[in-house]
Amino acid sequence: MQRKQTRTVHVGGVGIGGENPIRVQSMCNTDTRDVAATLAQIRELADAGCEIVRLAVPDDRAAAVLADIRRESPVPLIADIHFDHRLALAALDAGFDGLRINPGNIGGEEKVDVVVRAAAERGAPIRIGVNSGSLEKDLLKQYGGPAPEAMVESALRHVAMLEKRGFHDIKISLKSSSVLKTVAAYRLMSGRVDYPLHIGVTEAGTLVRGAVKSAVGLGILLAEGIGDTLRVSLTHDPVAEIGVAYEILRALGLRERGPEIVSCPTCGRTEINLIRLAEQVEEALRGVEEVFTVAVMGCVVNGPGEAREADIGIAGGRDLGIIFRKGEVVRKVHGDKNLLPEFMKEIEKFLEERRG
Numbered sequence: 001m002q003r004k005q006t007r008t009v010h011v012g013g014v015g016i017g018g019e020n021p022i023r024v025q026s027m028c029n030t031d032t033r034d035v036a037a038t039l040a041q042i043r044e045l046a047d048a049g050c051e052i053v054r055l056a057v058p059d060d061r062a063a064a065v066l067a068d069i070r071r072e073s074p075v076p077l078i079a080d081i082h083f084d085h086r087l088a089l090a091a092l093d094a095g096f097d098g099l100r101i102n103p104g105n106i107g108g109e110e111k112v113d114v115v116v117r118a119a120a121e122r123g124a125p126i127r128i129g130v131n132s133g134s135l136e137k138d139l140l141k142q143y144g145g146p147a148p149e150a151m152v153e154s155a156l157r158h159v160a161m162l163e164k165r166g167f168h169d170i171k172i173s174l175k176s177s178s179v180l181k182t183v184a185a186y187r188l189m190s191g192r193v194d195y196p197l198h199i200g201v202t203e204a205g206t207l208v209r210g211a212v213k214s215a216v217g218l219g220i221l222l223a224e225g226i227g228d229t230l231r232v233s234l235t236h237d238p239v240a241e242i243g244v245a246y247e248i249l250r251a252l253g254l255r256e257r258g259p260e261i262v263s264c265p266t267c268g269r270t271e272i273n274l275i276r277l278a279e280q281v282e283e284a285l286r287g288v289e290e291v292f293t294v295a296v297m298g299c300v301v302n303g304p305g306e307a308r309e310a311d312i313g314i315a316g317g318r319d320l321g322i323i324f325r326k327g328e329v330v331r332k333v334h335g336d337k338n339l340l341p342e343f344m345k346e347i348e349k350f351l352e353e354r355r356g
C-alpha cells in the first residue's frame with residue numbers, strides 16, 4: 001500500500017501526515033460545560049487508544065471552562081467552532097492544540113486575520129471541515145447539488161484564505177453521509193493538495209450501520225493510500241468509535257492495537273454457547289493493548305485447525321472446552337461455567353510468558 005505523501009502537522013505532540021501512523025480521533029458528546037463529565041469521557045477515549053479528542057465549543061460558557069479541561073487532559077484537544085471567531089481565540093488562549101473552523105464562515109477578513117495570527121503564534125493547526133450538508137449556495141447551484149467537486153472547491157476556498165496569510169498548518173476533511181461521495185471527494189482532494197486529510201463518513205448511523213459504512217468508505221480510501229487521521233462517526237458512545245477505527249486499520253495492516261479476536265460463525269456442530277463466550281472474551285480483553293490473536297471456535301473437529309494462526313484459542317466440545325496454542329491442544333476444561341475463567345487464566349499465562 002503506497003501512502004500519499006503529505007505534509008506533517010502537529011496537534012500538540014501528535015504528528016499527523018508524512019511518515020506518522022494514521023491517527024485515531026474522536027469527539028466528546030458530553031456537554032463541554034460539564035468539566036467532570038467531559039474529562040471522564042476524554043480519559044475513557046484516551047484509554048481506548050484515541051490520540052486526539054475534539055470538543056464542541058458552542059458558546060461563551062463552554063469557552064470559559066476550556067482551560068480547566070485542557071489542563072487535565074491526557075491527549076491533545078481540538079476546539080470545534082462554528083461561526084464565532086471569539087470562541088476560537090478563547091480556545092487558543094485556553095491552550096487548545098488545534099481548531100476546527102472554516103475561515104470563510106467567521107464573518108470577514110479581519111476576523112480571519114486575528115484567528116490565523118493566534119493559531120500561528122501557538123503552533124495550532126486548523127482543520128477545514130467541509131460537510132456536504134452546509135455547502136455554499138453558489139457551489140450547490142453550479143454543481144447541481146452537494147457533488148464531490150463542490151465539496152472540494154468549497155474546502156479550497158477556505159484553504160486559500162489561510163494560505164493567503166502564509167498559514168500552512170492545515171488539515172482538510174470533506175464529509176458526506178454518502179460513502180461514494182465521500183470517497184470521490186477525498187480522491188479529488190488528494191490529487192490537488194498535500195495537506196494531511198482527516199477522513200470520515202459523517203452521520204454514518206448507529207453502531208452496526210455506522211461501522212459498516214465507515215469501514216467501506218475509509219477502507220477504500222486507506223487502501224488507496226489516502227487519509228492521515230480518521231474519525232469513525234457513530235450514533236453511539238464515542239468510545240466504540242475507537243474500537244471500530246482500530247479494526248479498520250488492522251484489517252488493512254496499517255496499525256494494530258489490542259488483541260485480534262477471531263471467532264467462528266457457529267454451525268450445527270457447535271455444542272457450547274459460543275456466541276456468549278466470544279462476547280465475554282471480547283469484554284474481558286477490552287482495554288488490553290498488547291497485540292496477539294485469540295480464537296474462540298465452536299468445535300474441536302475444525303476449530304484449532306481453522307484457527308492455527310491464533311496465538312491462543314478455545315474450541316468447544318460437549319460440555320467441554322479445549323484450549324490450544326498455534327493449533328496445538330494444551331488443555332481441556334470441563335463444565336460450561338469454567339470455560340471463560342480458565343481460558344482467561346491461560347491467556348494471562350500466555351501473555352506473562354511472552355513478556356518474559
Ligand code: SF4
Nearest residue numbers: 264266267298299302
Ligand atoms: Fe462449525 Fe466448528 Fe467451523 Fe465453528 S469451527 S463454524 S463449530 S465447523
